[in-house]
Structure formats: structure tokens, C-alpha cells
Amino acid sequence: xxxxxxxxxxxxxxxxxxxxxxxxxxxxxxxxxxxxxxxxxxxxxxxxxxxxxxxxxxxxxxxxxxxxxxxxxxxxxxxxxxxxxxxxxxxxxxxxxxxxxxxxxxxxxxxxxxxxxxxxxxxxxxxxxxxxxxxxxxxxxxxxxxxxxxxxxxxxxxxxxxxxxxxxxxxxxxxxxxxxxxxxxxxxxxxxxxxxxxxxxxxxxxxxxxxxxxxxxxxxxxxxxxxxxxxxxxxxxxxxxxxxxxxxxxxxxxxxxxxxxxxxxxxxxxxxxxxxxxxxxxxxxxxxxxxxxxxxxxxxxxxxxxxxxxxxxxxxxxxxxxxxx
Amino acid sequence: xxxxxxxxxxxxxxxxxxxxxxxxxxxxxxxxxxxxxxxxxxxxxxxxxxxxxxxxxxxxxxxxxxxxxxxxxxxxxxxxxxxxxxxxxxxxxxxxxxxxxxxxxxxxxxxxxxxxxxxxxxxxxxxxxxxxxxxxxxxxxxxxxxxxxxxxxxxxxxxxxxxxxxxxxxxxxxxxxxxxxxxxxxxxxxxxxxxxxxxxxxxxxxxxxxxxxxxxxxxxxxxxxxxxxxxxxxxxxxxxxxxxxxxxxxx
Amino acid sequence: xxxxxxxxxxxxxxxxxxxxxxxxxxxxxxxxxxxxxxxxxxxxxxxxxxxxxxxxxxxxxxxxxxxxxxxxxxxxxxxxxxxxxxxxxxxxxxxxxxxxxxxxxxxxxxxxxxxxxxxxxxxxxxxxxxxxxxxxxxxxxxxxxxxxxxxxxxxxxxxxxxxxxxxxxxxxxxxxxxxxxxxxxxxxxxxxxxxxxxxxxxxxxxxxxxxxxxxxxxxxxxxxxxxxxxxxxxxxxxxxxxxxxxxxxxxxxxxxxxxxxxxxxxxxxxxxxxxxxxxxxxxxxxxxxxxxxxxxxxxxxxxxxxxxxxxxxxxxxxxxxxxxxxxxxxxxxxxxxxxxxxxxxxxxxxx
Ligand SMILES: Nc1ncnc2c1ncn2[C@@H]1O[C@H](COP(=O)(O)OP(=O)(O)OP(=O)(O)O)[C@@H](O)[C@H]1O
Ligand SMILES: [Mg+2]
Numbered sequence: 001x002x003x004x005x006x007x008x009x010x011x012x013x014x015x016x017x018x019x020x021x022x023x024x025x026x027x028x029x030x031x032x033x034x035x036x037x038x039x040x041x042x043x044x045x046x047x048x049x050x051x052x053x054x055x056x057x058x059x060x061x062x063x064x065x066x067x068x069x070x071x072x073x074x075x076x077x078x079x080x081x082x083x084x085x086x087x088x089x090x091x092x093x094x095x096x097x098x099x100x101x102x103x104x105x106x107x108x109x110x111x112x113x114x115x116x117x118x119x120x121x122x123x124x125x126x127x128x129x130x131x132x133x134x135x136x137x138x139x140x141x142x143x144x145x146x147x148x149x150x151x152x153x154x155x156x157x158x159x160x161x162x163x164x165x166x167x168x169x170x171x172x173x174x175x176x177x178x179x180x181x182x183x184x185x186x187x188x189x190x191x192x193x194x195x196x197x198x199x200x201x202x203x204x205x206x207x208x209x210x211x212x213x214x215x216x217x218x219x220x221x222x223x224x225x226x227x228x229x230x231x232x233x234x235x236x237x238x239x240x241x242x243x244x245x246x247x248x249x250x251x252x253x254x255x256x257x258x259x260x261x262x263x264x265x266x267x268x269x270x271x272x273x274x275x276x277x278x279x280x281x282x283x284x285x286x287x288x289x290x291x292x293x294x295x296x297x298x299x300x301x302x303x304x305x306x307x308x309x310x311x312x313x314x315x316x317x318x319x320x321x322x323x324x325x
Numbered sequence: 326x327x328x329x330x331x332x333x334x335x336x337x338x339x340x341x342x343x344x345x346x347x348x349x350x351x352x353x354x355x356x357x358x359x360x361x362x363x364x365x366x367x368x369x370x371x372x373x374x375x376x377x378x379x380x381x382x383x384x385x386x387x388x389x390x391x392x393x394x395x396x397x398x399x400x401x402x403x404x405x406x407x408x409x410x411x412x413x414x415x416x417x418x419x420x421x422x423x424x425x426x427x428x429x430x431x432x433x434x435x436x437x438x439x440x441x442x443x444x445x446x447x448x449x450x451x452x453x454x455x456x457x458x459x460x461x462x463x464x465x466x467x468x469x470x471x472x473x474x475x476x477x478x479x480x481x482x483x484x485x486x487x488x489x490x491x492x493x494x495x496x497x498x499x500x501x502x503x504x505x506x507x508x509x510x511x512x513x514x515x516x517x518x519x520x521x522x523x524x525x526x527x528x529x530x531x532x533x534x535x536x537x538x539x540x541x542x543x544x545x546x547x548x549x550x551x552x553x554x555x556x557x558x559x560x561x562x563x564x565x566x567x568x569x570x571x572x573x574x575x576x
Numbered sequence: 577x578x579x580x581x582x583x584x585x586x587x588x589x590x591x592x593x594x595x596x597x598x599x600x601x602x603x604x605x606x607x608x609x610x611x612x613x614x615x616x617x618x619x620x621x622x623x624x625x626x627x628x629x630x631x632x633x634x635x636x637x638x639x640x641x642x643x644x645x646x647x648x649x650x651x652x653x654x655x656x657x658x659x660x661x662x663x664x665x666x667x668x669x670x671x672x673x674x675x676x677x678x679x680x681x682x683x684x685x686x687x688x689x690x691x692x693x694x695x696x697x698x699x700x701x702x703x704x705x706x707x708x709x710x711x712x713x714x715x716x717x718x719x720x721x722x723x724x725x726x727x728x729x730x731x732x733x734x735x736x737x738x739x740x741x742x743x744x745x746x747x748x749x750x751x752x753x754x755x756x757x758x759x760x761x762x763x764x765x766x767x768x769x770x771x772x773x774x775x776x777x778x779x780x781x782x783x784x785x786x787x788x789x790x791x792x793x794x795x796x797x798x799x800x801x802x803x804x805x806x807x808x809x810x811x812x813x814x815x816x817x818x819x820x821x822x823x824x825x826x827x828x829x830x831x832x833x834x835x836x837x838x839x840x841x842x843x844x845x846x847x848x849x850x851x852x853x854x855x856x857x858x859x860x861x862x863x864x865x866x867x868x869x870x871x872x873x874x875x876x877x878x879x880x881x882x883x884x885x886x887x888x889x890x891x892x893x894x895x896x897x898x899x900x901x902x903x904x905x906x907x908x909x910x911x912x913x914x915x916x917x918x919x920x921x922x923x924x925x926x927x
Binding site for chain 3: 265
């Protein structure tokens with residue numbers, strides 16, 4: 001009973017060090033925010049919006065990655081390639097049909113099929129060893145990169161934005177791109193859809209149980225291979241979706257696959273592996289850090305983002321929402 | 326303060342989420358003590374060993390090894406005070422030959438990797454010591470085998486060899502007899518009886534024959550707490566302990 | 577896996593007939609030496625330069641990866657980043673700042689080793705797939721750094737015009753001399769890595785691969801062991817980086833992009849991640865395959881990706897593993913009529 005009244009925690013370095021660092025980090029963020037707000041409020045708001053819309057795009061990419069990892073324990077190192085493939089397919093569909101939403105849906109489905117095909121053929125063959133599965137996916141990324149280069153060439157392409165989203169919106173003298181806001185909306189919508197799927201359906205319960213403890217899946221009486229394939233397909237679908245969204249807002253070119261693979265890695269490393277809420281936290285952190293770094297230290301924006309990741313790792317080796325060690 | 330104490334636990338606790346696996350355990354082992362730690366499955370014995378060895382951080386309480394407060398020291402530092410342990414589930418370096426397993430334990434005992442760096446002559450002496458230990462534990466035939474290829478009993482012996490290689494002053498064994506054959510148990514009992522009288526032993530064991538043959542005092546845990554402590558005769562005859570063990574150890 | 581690993585240490589000598597093991601090994605060594613000495617004189621200059629010499633520096637980088645996977649259980653995708661760092665520093669200091677090329681190379685290796693130390697510190701707490709992700713993040717980050725940090729790396733086009741220095745009176749720009757030089761460094765790296773793996777530190781590294789908890793319980797720091805192992809491998813990778821810059825005369829972000837990371841992985845996988853020598857065999861196979869396939873199709877990257885996937889799928893022990901497996905089943909087929917012999921094993925330790 002005496003134990004219930006916990007002794008001063010400061011005796012234990014692991015706890016106190018973390019607290020000190022978090023507090024210091026919080027104060028630093030707060031101080032920076034205040035400074036920015038005072039110096040240039042309009043720039044600050046725009047930067048925050050930039051960060052959040054970027055975060056939306058990152059969430060679209062990374063949530064698929066983290067979902068696949070959570071259930072299948074596969075780090076799909078071809079996830080960036082799925083993004084790029086989705087973007088390219090979306091580009092062609094948009095050019096052919098003139099309908100952006102059709103391009104979005106078509107590309108997402110196409111990439112989902114690609115992912116499913118890969119999972120059903122190659123990954124199933126590897127069978128169960130997460131390390132080898134991850135190594136195989138990196139081979140796929142090379143093939144996809146080479147094929148997209150052959151079909152769509154090396155120059156950068158833009159997916160044309162639907163006209164009604166092409167303009168800007170003005171609120172209180174602040175001008176902002178409609179499309180970027182729509183992108184944020186899309187991310188919120190997808191996030192909500194995922195939440196409903198994971199928390200309000202039987203399938204979702206199964207998936208969450210499997211993420212917590214892979215053994216549960218095997219004993220729960222569900223068709224495990226089917227659930228695994230479904231999740232891999234879903235994760236790929238999200239990558240394809242993100243590819244079209246990202247290709248409309250930025251542009252598509254060779255090398256973007258590596259960029260979005262890095263983004264996915266950073267987001268899940270920061271947020272914690274395998275959890276969708278972790279992907280939300282991770283994308284917001286990475287998105288905001290990147291937006292502010294681009295304003296203040298454009299040359300070193302990658303460095304700054306990376307530095308933040310390292311600091312977070314030093315405090316929480318498993319990411320912000322990754323649970324204690 | 327008390328230089329006859331090997332190990333002193335004060336209010337040692339460990340929480341896993343909502344479960345208090347070890348709950349305010351006090352224990353005092355004088356030098357040379359032979360203590361058995363008994364208790365039903367899930368009593369928190371292994372968790373307590375992990376706390377003592379530093380494999381798990383404490384939630385609260387303090388641990389003193391030979392007069393030094395080690396509550397905040399990582400596991401590898403506690404080894405320097407003369408602590409060695411074995412694991413309930415054998416943990417050996419399965420890809421390395423048996424002899425290398427023992428030699429690594431010797432390297433650790435000799436003050437860690439930095440002292441071992443020059444190698445050379447010292448490594449030959451180390452090899453000889455490893456061989457002597459292997460002979461003692463009946464592993465000599467298996468010296469070149471990867472440890473992963475040993476039988477279950479072989480792995481248990483290797484565990485013990487690695488712990489003894491550290492020339493410990495406090496030896497903590499977590500169910501060393503589990504899964505051993507009767508003859509292997511007898512060998513184990515003999516070996517434990519031959520240990521240096523100055524060495525302090527904390528032995529977790531479900532097999533009463535082994536436990537009571539080699540220990541002179543007993544601590545009983547249940548639900549994370551110490552529920553009885555005394556001589557083997559007292560404890561074994563007490564009602565409480567018999568109740569605890571009904572349906573677990575004998576069931 | 578476990579039995580394969582000890583095969584090289586002579587522990588299995590008792591399983592073979594006692595006189596046979598040393599003989600097989602000596603024969604293999606002699607064959608390798610003869611081939612290595614003959615290669616410059618029997619190959620065309622294209623094969624010699626583009627396939628053989630190219631394979632030597634790739635093998636150095638791949639060997640560092642094989643070492644990490646084999647002895648430390650760390651699948652590091654940061655090795656390309658490390659070799660690229662050594663390459664960039666060497667190129668910048670010698671070609672842009674006009675420093676003595678040997679000094680530039682030395683500093684390049686030092687910087688990369690220091691970076692390996694830091695990366696080791698960051699990632700040593702992670703294991704398995706998490707370690708892959710962290711090191712890949714580091715690798716991709718270094719690629720973007722090379723692309724973005726123009727003052728030092730000159731962005732997309734990279735640094736050109738790096739000259740190969742002379743070794744005393746011997747000009748290394750002559751392919752034959754360069755070949756002997758890289759070959760000597762390869763042997764040094766191989767011997768160095770094997771020596772390390774047998775030292776107390778190397779043994780502790782292998783122990784950590786098998787059971788980190790036990791390593792701590794024996795009074796050794798897993799972090800220290802892992803960081804030192806990672807740094808040692810980084811040193812070998814960065815020597816490979818210097819050689820690559822000298823060989824190519826230039827370095828650009830393309831030298832450390834994902835494709836290159838995969839190439840190194842392919843080399844390691846082709847060679848089988850069992851013995852360090854496999855890296856050299858894998859590299860030779862890889863450069864030959866690239867040269868051959870790029871002759872017949874533009875999609876050689878796809879072909880390499882598919883070959884890589886196939887090897888990972890079919891043979892965990894790479895191409896040598898494929899051979900031993902085939903040899904074994906052949907032997908079984910041949911012996912199936914004869915009385916079964918369980919003790920005789922084919923010579924499989926050496927390539
Ligand atoms: N790492 C952990 N995380 C969560 N709970 C744990 C952990 N380790 C142990 N427990 C729980 O703590 C309790 C005590 O476990 P412990 O292994 O210490 O028991 P024990 O006395 O050694 O039992 P046994 O005789 O079966 O070995 C159990 O309920 C167990 O489930
Ligand atoms: Mg136990």
C-alpha cells in the first residue's frame with residue numbers, strides 16, 4: 001500500500017531527463033511562436049497553414065506506410081514508388097479524361113492493385129520474415145522507378161488542378177490557395193474514414209487487435225491472409241491517392257519516390273511505428289518544422305527536419321506515441 | 326553501512342501498466358546466505374530478479390549490493406559489484422561456439438571489453454579458464470558446437486557456466502533446474518553444494534528437492550509481495566504456503 | 577545459419593577428414609591468387625576497367641554491409657551515404673580546394689568515420705526493421721544534403737575532375753596500377769574485418785546480435801559494442817568511397833541515391849551474406865550483369881531489381897548458396913543409388 005504513494009520520481013534519471021527535455025522543447029517552441037507572431041503575424045499564419053497542408057499530404061502518404069507496418073510488420077520501402085506511380089497514373093488519367101476526381105480515384109485503385117499483386121505474389125513467397133520482406137520491397141522500388149521513367153520520362157509533370165480549386169481564397173486580408181486547403185480537407189476526410197474503419201467496424205477491430213499483438217489475429221478465427229492483403233492494398237491505395245494530390249500541388253518527377261519514402265520514414269519515426277494517431281502527430285510535426293525551416297533556413301530545410309527527428313529520438317526512442325521502451 | 330550484507334532490498338516495486346508485479350519487497354541477504362525464493366507462477370520472482378540485475382528499471386524502492394546503492398546503475402555496472410545471474414529462459418549466444426560464450430563471460434568478468442583489447446597472452450589464459458569451467462559443467466565435449474545447437478539441458482549448463490565465469494559474490498539463479506532430467510538435477514544440486522561458502526546465492530526453484538537441499542533460508546512471494554520468510558522447515562510447514570502452492574506447484 | 581557461420585572457423589574440421597580441410601582451403605586460395613594475377617592480362621580493357629576494377633570498390637562498400645549483417649545483425653542502408661560522404665570530402669578538398677590528394681582522401685575517410693560514429697550512436701538503440709528504417713532515413717537524408725548544400729557539393733552536377741594521385745613513383749591513373757592498389761586495399765579490408773570479428777570486441781558484437789540482454793548482464797555495453805562495430809564498418813565503406821571517386825573522377829548526388837543503395841544491397845545479397853569474401857564475388861557478378869544487360873536493354877535497372885528479388889526469394893545465401901544447394905542435391909542424386917554417407921560434405925566453405 002505504501003507503494004501507491006509514489007516516491008519522488010526525480011530519483012530516476014530516465015523520467016526526469018525526458019521531462020526536462022520536453023519542457024525545454026515546449027518552452028522553445030512557445031518562445032519561437034510568440035516571436036514570430038509579434039514579428040510578422042501574416043507570415044506566421046501563412047507558414048502555419050503551409051505546414052498544416054504539407055502535413056495533410058504527408059499524412060496521406062505515411063498513414064498507408066504505418067498501417068502496413070502495423071499489421072504486416074513489413075516496412076514497405078517501395079511506398080515512395082507507389083506514391084510516384086499513383087501520381088503518374090493520375091496524370092495520364094487527368095490528361096485523358098479531363099476529370100481530376102476520376103484521376104484521383106483511378107490512380108488510387110491502380111496502385112492498390114499493384115500493391116495487392118506484389119503482396120499476393122512476392123511477399124507471400126517470402127513468408128513471414130520481416131527483414132527479408134523489407135529487403136524485397138526495395139527491389140520493387142527500383143523496378144517501379146525504372147518503369148515510370150520509361151513510360152513518363154524524366155522531366156517533371158504537373159497534374160492540372162480542377163478549375164474551381166485553382167484560385168485563391170481571401171479571409172481578413174490573408175490570401176491562401178484553395179487547392180491547398182482542399183488538400184487539407186482531403187487528408188482530414190481520409191483520416192476520419194480511417195478512424196471509422198478502425199474503430200467502428202469489425203474488420204477494424206480485428207486490424208487493431210492484430211497491430212497490438214500479431215498472435216491474436218491467428219487465434220481470432222478470421223481469415224488472416226485476407227486481412228493482411230486487404231491492409232496492404234489499403235496502404236497502397238493511400239499512397240496512390242497521395243500521389244495524385246501531391247502531384248497536383250507540387251509536381252511529379254523522378255526522385256520524388258525517395259523523397260516521399262523519406263517523408264514516410266520521418267513521420268513514423270517521429271510519431272511512432274504502426275499507429276495511425278502517431279502518423280497524425282508525426283506529419284504535423286514534420287510538416288510544421290519543414291514549413292518554418294523553409295522560411296528561415298531554406299538551404300538547410302532538410303537538415304533542420306532531420307535534426308528535430310534526432311532530438312525526438314533521443315528523448316523517445318520509439319517516437320512520440322510509440323510507447324515506452 | 327552493514328558490510329556483512331550482500332544484497333539489501335528496500336520497498337522494491339515494479340509496475341507494468343496496471344499491474345504491480347513486484348510490490349514493496351524488502352529482503353536482506355547476509356554474506357554467504359543461501360536463500361530460496363519460492364512462489365506460485367506469476368508471483369513476480371523473475372521480475373524481482375530482473376530488478377536486482379538491472380534488466381528492468383525500478384518503479385520505486387532501493388537496491389544495495391555489498392554496501393553500494395545500485396538502484397540507479399544500469400545492469401552492466403552491477404556486474405562489477407560481483408553480481409551474476411541466469412535466466413529462466415536460457416539466453417545464450419546461439420550463433421557462437423560454446424567456448425566463445427564462456428570466454429565472453431570471462432571478458433565481462435575481467436573488467437569489460439576495454440581491458441580485453443590487447444588480447445594476446447591473456448586470451449590464452451582465458452581459454453584455459455573457459456575449459457576448466459566447461460569440464461566442471463560437463464560441457465567439454467561440446468566446446469566447438471554453436472550454443473544454439475545445444476540440448477535444453479546443455480543450454481542450462483552453459484547459462485550456469487557463464488554466470489560462474491564471472492566469479493560472482495552474489496549469484497542469482499532463475500529456475501536452473503527447469504526442464505532438466507533427474508540425473509541432470511542431481512548434478513546441479515551437487516554443483517550448487519560445492520559453491521564457495523563465501524558466495525551468496527539467491528535461488529528461484531519450483532523443485533523443492535533441489536531448493537531445500539542447497540538453501541538454508543526461504544522467502545515466499547505471492548502477488549508481488551513477500552508473504553513468508555524463515556527456515557525451510559518453518560516455511561514449508563506453514564499453512565499459508567501450503568495454500569499458495571495447492572493447485573499451482575502440485576496441481 | 578548457425579552452422580554455416582562456424583564453417584569458416586575450422587570448428588567443422590572434425591566433421592571433415594582431417595587432411596582435407598586445409599588442402600581445400602589452400603587450393604582455393606591459390607586459385608584465387610592465380611586468377612587475380614592473370615585477370616589484367618587475359619581480359620579486354622573494357623572488361624578489366626568497367627567490370628573488374630569497378631567491382632573492387634563496390635565490393636568494399638558491400639563488404640562493410642555484409643560485415644554488419646553477418647556479425648552484428650544490422651542491415652544498414654546508410655553505407656552508401658557514408659561512402660558518398662568520404663567521396664564528396666575527398667573530391668571537394670582535392671579538386672576544388674587543391675589540397676594534396678592523399679591528405680584529402682585521409683580527411684574524407686576521417687569525416688566519414690566520424691559520421692559513422694554519430695549515425696551509430698543515433699541508430700544503435702534500434703534493431704531489426706527499425707534499424708533499417710533509421711539508417712535508410714540517414715542515407716536518403718545524406719542524398720538530399722548532397723543535392724541541396726551547393727556551396728560544398730555543387731548540387732545536381734556534383735564535383736568533376738578529381739584526379740587519381742601517384743603513389744610515390746607509381747602513377748595510379750594507370751588502370752593496372754590502380755587494380756593492384758585496390759586489390760591490396762581489398763585484402764587489407766578483408767583481413768581487417770575478419771580480425772575485428774575475432775577480437776573480443778568482434779565477439780561481443782556477435783554476442784550482441786544473438787542476445788543483447790545477456791551482453792549487458794555480462795557487464796558489457798551493447799551500445800558501445802554496436803557503435804564501434806558500426807564505425808569499423810563505416811571505415812571500410814569510406815575507403816570504398818575514396819576509391820570510387822578516384823575511379824570515376826567525379827561524384828554527384830546520383831552516387832548515393834536509392835538506386836545506389838539498392839545496388840550495394842544487390843551486391844551483398846548476390847554474394848550471400850555469409851562470408852565477407854562473398855561481397856567481392858557479388859560485386860563481380862553485379863558489374864558483369866550490369867555491363868551485359870545494359871548492352872541488350874535500356875531497362876537494366878529493372879532487370880537488376882528483378883534479379884535481386886529473385887535471389888532474395890530463392891536463395892537466402894546468395895549465389896554461392898545457390899551453388900552449394902545445387903551441389904548438394906546433385907550429390908544426393910548421384911549418391912542415391914550408393915549407400916548413404918552422412919559424414920562426407922562437399923567443399924563448400926570457399927567460393
Ligand atoms: N514485461 C512485462 N510486461 C508486462 N507484464 C509483465 C512483464 N513481465 C512480467 N509481467 C507480469 O508480471 C507478473 C509476474 O511475472 P513474473 O515473471 O515475475 O512471475 P514469476 O514469479 O517469475 O512466475 P513463474 O513462476 O511463472 O516464472 C505476471 O503477472 C506477468 O504476467
Ligand atoms: Mg519466473
